[in-house]
Amino acid sequence: MLYRVEGLIIRSMDYGEGNKIVTLLTNTNGKVGVLIRGAKKPKSRHGSLAQPFTHGEFAFFRTGGLGTLNSGEIIASHHKLREELELAAYASYAAELTDRSLQDEDAGTFLFEQLNALFAGLEEGKDPSVLIHLYEMKIVQAAGYSPVLNACASCGGQEGPFALSARLGGLLCLRCRHTDPQAMKPGDGALKLMRLFARMDMRRLGAVQVKPETKRELKTCMRALLDTHLGLQLKTRSFLDSLDVLRPPEV
Incomplete structure (x- = not known):
């Protein structure tokens, strides 16, 4: 059967002497693997369609699992x-996170639009750390682990101050904080942004200024949620962290 989809390449790997297999995040068919014959050959007319992060229209035949372009x-x-090394690191992390965290049926149109907006935002010069933490929130939500951020996850109380428990999946009020001694205490700025991220469409994110300390708190909170509920070991995240070590600290 012939399929025509709009898709983003989130993984590309060599196959045989001259071919590539790409994984597409599509706007209509979830994640799809497609064989592109001859993509590695210098004169291939499809070589550019096998590059990571490419947004394109793909027509492929598929009778079983793997399609053929x-x-x-x-x-x-x-x-x-x-x-650009830094942009490549962020885009690669987002792509691998998408590929590893979601089953085919979990990857719908909305997530396709979110990743597409992330790639566009990186190219436009928007703050990459803010973009990536917003996208991480979308991944956590898509995987079914949306954190409770508007009330205490234990008793439902709305009176702060709050701590964030990754294990219990949301905020804990002062009375319930004892239920998770490892709960984090993000500042008001980080908590406000997390609440915003939980309801914001990536396509609506404009240019924002976030304090370095707030960024560090956001990273800690989002990593805790991802590690607790998804538990993925991502090579791209390790590389992204190595760039953070080399980058001069923000003040």
């Missing part, structure tokens, strides 16, 4: 995301 057209190459 018939034709395609690039909508946005996102070449900048492959050429």
